[in-house]
Amino acid sequence: MTEPSARVVPTCFQELILTLQDYWARQGCLILQPFDMEMGAGTFHTATTLRALGPRPWYAAYVQPSRRPGDGRYGDNPMRLQHYYQFQAILKPSPTDILERYLGSLEAIGIDTSLHDIRFVEDDWESPTLGAWGLGWEVWCDGSEISQFTYFQQVGGIDVDLVSGEITYGLERLAMYLFDKKSIYDLPFNRTDSEVPLTYGDVFLQNEREQSAYNFEHADTDMLFRHFADAEKECGRLIERRLPLPAYEQCIKASHTFNLLDARGVISVTERQSYILRVRDLAKACCETWLATQTAKKAA
Amino acid sequence: MAEFLLELLSEEIPARMQTRAAEDLQRLVCDGLKGAGLDFGSARTFATPRRLALVVDGLPATRADVSEERRGPRVGAPDQAIQGFLKGAGLASLDLAEKRDTGRGEFWFAVIAKKGGPTAEVLPGIIEAAMKALPWPKSMRWGSGTMSWVRPLHSIIALFDGKVLPGEVSPGGDMMPVRFGATTRGHRFLSKGAIEVAGFNDYVARLRAAHVVLDPAERKQIILAGAEKACAAAQVTLRSDEALLEEVAGLVEWPVPMLGTIDGQFMDVPPEVLTVSMKSHQRYFSTARNDGTFANRFVVVANNVARDGGATIVGGNERVLRSRLSDAKFFWDQDRKLTLEERLPRLRDIVFHARLGTQADRVTRLEILAEKIVPHVPGADLAQAILAAHLSKADLVTGMVGEFPELQGVMGRYYALEEKLPAAVAEAIGDHYAPAGPSDRCPSAPVSIAVALADKLDALVSFWSIGEKPTGSRDPYALRRASLGVIRIVVENRIRLPLGKFFEADDLMAFFADRLKVQMREKGVRHDVVDAVFALGGEDDLVRLLARVEAVQSFLATEAGRNLLTAYGRAANIVRAEERKDKTLSARIAGAPDEALMEQNEEKAVYAALAAVEQRVGPALASEDFAGAMAALADLRAPIDALFDKVTVNVSDKPDLRLNRLKLLNQIRATMDKVADFSRIEG
Numbered sequence: 013m014t015e016p017s018a019r020v021v022p023t024c025f026q027e028l029i030l031t032l033q034d035y036w037a038r039q040g041c042l043i044l045q046p047f048d049m050e051m052g053a054g055t056f057h058t059a060t061t062l063r064a065l066g067p068r069p070w071y072a073a074y075v076q077p078s079r080r081p082g083d084g085r086y087g088d089n090p091m092r093l094q095h096y097y098q099f100q101a102i103l104k105p106s107p108t109d110i111l112e113r114y115l116g117s118l119e120a121i122g123i124d125t126s127l128h129d130i131r132f133v134e135d136d137w138e139s140p141t142l143g144a145w146g147l148g149w150e151v152w153c154d155g156s157e158i159s160q161f162t163y164f165q166q167v168g169g170i171d172v173d174l175v176s177g178e179i180t181y182g183l184e185r186l187a188m189y190l191f192d193k194k195s196i197y198d199l200p201f202n203r204t205d206s207e208v209p210l211t212y213g214d215v216f217l218q219n220e221r222e223q224s225a226y227n228f229e230h231a232d233t234d235m236l237f238r239h240f241a242d243a244e245k246e247c248g249r250l251i252e253r254r255l256p257l258p259a260y261e262q263c264i265k266a267s268h269t270f271n272l273l274d275a276r277g278v279i280s281v282t283e284r285q286s287y288i289l290r291v292r293d294l295a296k297a298c299c300e301t302w303l304a305t306q307t308a309k310k311a312a
Numbered sequence: 313m314a315e316f317l318l319e320l321l322s323e324e325i326p327a328r329m330q331t332r333a334a335e336d337l338q339r340l341v342c343d344g345l346k347g348a349g350l351d352f353g354s355a356r357t358f359a360t361p362r363r364l365a366l367v368v369d370g371l372p373a374t375r376a377d378v379s380e381e382r383r384g385p386r387v388g389a390p391d392q393a394i395q396g397f398l399k400g401a402g403l404a405s406l407d408l409a410e411k412r413d414t415g416r417g418e419f420w421f422a423v424i425a426k427k428g429g430p431t432a433e434v435l436p437g438i439i440e441a442a443m444k445a446l447p448w449p450k451s452m453r454w455g456s457g458t459m460s461w462v463r464p465l466h467s468i469i470a471l472f473d474g475k476v477l478p479g480e481v482s483p484g485g486d487m488m489p490v491r492f493g494a495t496t497r498g499h500r501f502l503s504k505g506a507i508e509v510a511g512f513n514d515y516v517a518r519l520r521a522a523h524v525v526l527d528p529a530e531r532k533q534i535i536l537a538g539a540e541k542a543c544a545a546a547q548v549t550l551r552s553d554e555a556l557l558e559e560v561a562g563l564v565e566w567p568v569p570m571l572g573t574i575d576g577q578f579m580d581v582p583p584e585v586l587t588v589s590m591k592s593h594q595r596y597f598s599t600a601r602n603d604g605t606f607a608n609r610f611v612v613v614a615n616n617v618a619r620d621g622g623a624t625i626v627g628g629n630e631r632v633l634r635s636r637l638s639d640a641k642f643f644w645d646q647d648r649k650l651t652l653e654e655r656l657p658r659l660r661d662i663v664f665h666a667r668l669g670t671q672a673d674r675v676t677r678l679e680i681l682a683e684k685i686v687p688h689v690p691g692a693d694l695a696q697a698i699l700a701a702h703l704s705k706a707d708l709v710t711g712m713v714g715e716f717p718e719l720q721g722v723m724g725r726y727y728a729l730e731e732k733l734p735a736a737v738a739e740a741i742g743d744h745y746a747p748a749g750p751s752d753r754c755p756s757a758p759v760s761i762a763v764a765l766a767d768k769l770d771a772l773v774s775f776w777s778i779g780e781k782p783t784g785s786r787d788p789y790a791l792r793r794a795s796l797g798v799i800r801i802v803v804e805n806r807i808r809l810p811l812g813k814f815f816e817a818d819d820l821m822a823f824f825a826d827r828l829k830v831q832m833r834e835k836g837v838r839h840d841v842v843d844a845v846f847a848l849g850g851e852d853d854l855v856r857l858l859a860r861v862e863a864v865q866s867f868l869a870t871e872a873g874r875n876l877l878t879a880y881g882r883a884a885n886i887v888r889a890e891e892r893k894d895k896t897l898s899a900r901i902a903g904a905p906d907e908a909l910m911e912q913n914e915e916k917a918v919y920a921a922l923a924a925v926e927q928r929v930g931p932a933l934a935s936e937d938f939a940g941a942m943a944a945l946a947d948l949r950a951p952i953d954a955l956f957d958k959v960t961v962n963v964s965d966k967p968d969l970r971l972n973r974l975k976l977l978n979q980i981r982a983t984m985d986k987v988a989d990f991s992r993i994e995g
Contacts, residue, residue, distance in 0.1 A: 091635060105456040111323055125501045127624045129614040131563060134326035136450065147452040147463065149324060154628025155594050155612065163452050175454045280661070
């Protein structure tokens with residue numbers, strides 16, 4: 013049973029996070045912390061990719077900083093970032109009332125469904141690098157995409173035992189919608205009546221400028237190519253040692269390194285596909301090795 | 313007579329799948345009913361974003377006993393066949409089968425009696441079988457289950473004659489079965505709790521009260537009427553878009569069309585961009601002012617009756633549109649900072665096809681082709697055509713086309729106009745993908761024609777050269793469309809293009825011929841006439857080829873034409889019959905007949921007529937006066953009729969005379985075949 017929340021409707025970015033954490037905690041989710049490595053989306057967190065596999069139930073929610081080097085705009089574009097936050101909830105196996113629970117989270121963050129138009133628009137999700145796909149929707153609020161909802165069918169090329177319902181909120185976009193801001197940088201990070209009120213721009217604008225310069229101009233591509241090769245090799249070695257968790261971290265590293273190289277424009281169109289396939293092979297091997305540990309434990 | 317009502321309630325079904333799924337459900341259930349020997353009145357299905365519903369009227373409450381006969385193998389057939397028959401018919405031994413003489417021998421027959429009984433007993437099985445067989449384009453599992461459906465299934469109404477049918481569908485795993493019942497849910501936000509229904513009419517009424525319009529046709533009608541009314545009040549008109557209407561009707565259970573306003577700062581962005589952005593990202597309808605130009609209002613269809621009358625929804629949609637159009641305007645402003653020429657180097661990074669190089673390579677080929685085509689297009693300026701080909705693909709590396717691929721060409725045209733390039737060049741860039749289908753407009757300006765032809769001929773020749781030819785079911789590079797495009801451009805603009813100069817492969821010409829035949833058949837041209845002209849071979853000028861087809865067809869519509877065809881048939885039949893008897897004959901009658909051997913005036917008259925006709929047909933064909941050639945042929949009719957009346961060809965006692973007469977008949981055939989292969993015309 014869920015307990016009533018003491019939380020009030022959020023008025024700033026951090027309250028949005030707190031409210032979602034509180035809400036999903038009351039739905040029985042573990043509240044985990046971000047994975048401490050660079051990754052392109054919350055799905056890469058072991059709490060989703062690996063835990064989606066195997067026969068054990070798993071409810072978890074967490075914020076994941078997500079890095080997409082190619083999306084950097086030097087802080088000039090009010091709606092695009094190379095570093096942003098996703099809030100992710102994963103419920104495995106997906107409960108029958110998962111959509112109602114999701115709609116409850118919208119009410120919790122202040123979206124009144126008697127005033128707004130909420131729609132579930134077909135959007136099938138696929139991650140070529142993770143060898144994962146699922147069916148679901150983009151959720152629209154008055155025409156704005158505020159979440160992604162996916163029922164995982166395959167991860168690492170493996171059919172899942174139990175289907176996870178995965179809900180991803182793009183926090184900045186959602187906050188812009190909730191707090192009616194035209195620029196990400198104008199979002200209140202904490203309450204405007206705080207002792208030290210700060211905006212998203214106060215916290216991250218400089219980071220966007222510098223990281224964009226790094227991503228597009230200064231990243232040492234020779235070094236990155238070496239890092240990719242090293243991570244790929246290390247991942248393979250760890251798979252042989254049947255250590256899927258450290259191996260998977262190398263896979264994440266390879267994936268992010270590829271994204272950086274891609275942003276630097278040093279990977280041609282034809283090479284691109286082969287890099288994606290190389291990462292996918294790593295992810296697949298990690299998932300298979302992880303799954304073996306899960307099944308083995310269950311049998312014991 | 314009783315009614316059967318079925319509703320399958322699930323989470324949101326993709327709009328594009330709803331119509332087909334409803335049709336499939338109806339087909340599968342109706343097949344099941346027929347298979348169970350049940351007659352019924354009518355069956356109807358409906359789909360909303362969350363439900364498929366089916367109602368069947370006029371079912372009997374009980375099924376009569378039926379007996380089905382099955383014919384087995386011949387009496388005395390091998391044991392394997394007998395066993396198969398027994399197993400299929402559910403018989404334990406041949407003692408239970410009957411021997412019957414069918415007139416073609418004795419066969420085994422099985423008479424399978426099916427007990428009748430309450431209709432309600434067979435319906436659950438029919439529902440389950442239909443659900444198993446329903447072919448969703450993509451389906452999924454959920455929870456711990458193993459069942460596949462388009463999205464998680466929540467409830468099933470299965471009522472027969474007002475009573476719930478026994479049965480359930482189990483998703484598998486640890487999940488609760490979905491039991492057949494009489495309850496459903498209404499609108500996701502405008503209705504609370506379960507709704508119990510007694511029958512179809514009650515179901516429709518209760519759904520309506522719960523803010524669900526069951527019938528998609530009615531939802532469309534509500535959207536159109538509401539949108540038009542809102543537009544009229546704002547003095548604009550709705551731009552109809554049937555595909556969008558269909559999709560939007562599949563996104564809402566309770567449609568509420570509302571009018572929003574496009575921020576004025578975006579109105580200088582090309583209207584095509586605004587329309588595509590609104591449609592593909594937001595599913596908004598665009599509107600037009602009274603003079604037909606793009607208006608600054610849009611129609612959004614909400615799925616909710618908001619307590620503030622929709623002000624928040626409209627405001628939210630206007631806001632999201634602003635951010636969408638900011639992107640579009642950003643691209644429009646950014647893209648114009650570079651000229652199309654300056655963008656060209658980036659085409660080297662875009663692979664057109666792994667074995668056909670990059671888009672830059674493609675552009676080089678288009679320039680060469682355009683140069684070759686221009687001399688055949690009256691009024692086309694060579695420099696302009698080459699420039700247009702040169703820049704035709706540059707918009708592929710603009711931000712706008714990256715975001716909206718469907719605007720390729722359209723944006724190139726705008727950017728070319730912004731650069732003040734010659735209008736003909738801009739139009740050619742904009743037109744060069746056209747026609748994209750039978751209903752698309754066909755380029756008609758000379759430079760556009762040249763570049764549009766180059767684009768399609770390059771695709772055909774290039775893919776042909778690497779063996780990527782279309783097959784019956786697979787045409788991934790849309791080469792059929794490319795060839796139909798060439799045909800339309802050439803024929804509609806009467807371009808005298810010798811296609812043979814552009815490709816070496818014979819089978820590519822044959823591919824064109826097939827497309828042309830299909831197209832002409834669709835236009836009502838007789839296929840045998842088309843065949844007769846195509847059989848001549850060696851013709852690569854489609855305009856000339858069609859002129860000839862038309863002339864032959866009109867000739868055959870006249871009495872003279874029909875009679876001459878009959879005469880041709882008689883001549884050909886006699887020659888063919890003799891040729892069959894004597895294999896050496898063909899070679900011996902190939903040449904001209906000898907006038908000195910002719911005995912009767914009718915022979916001489918035909919001979920003279922043939923000579924005269926040949927004199928006229930040759931020049932007429934050379935000057936493409938096909939009507940003239942036909943008129944000349946018409947002169948053959950009277951002498952040939954007289955020949956068949958008075959002259960016996962196969963004079964058995966005079967071999968030389970016979971041979972000469974066969975030569976004469978053969979000559980008739982040869983002369984006429986210069987115009988078309990008349991042997992292919994069906995009488």
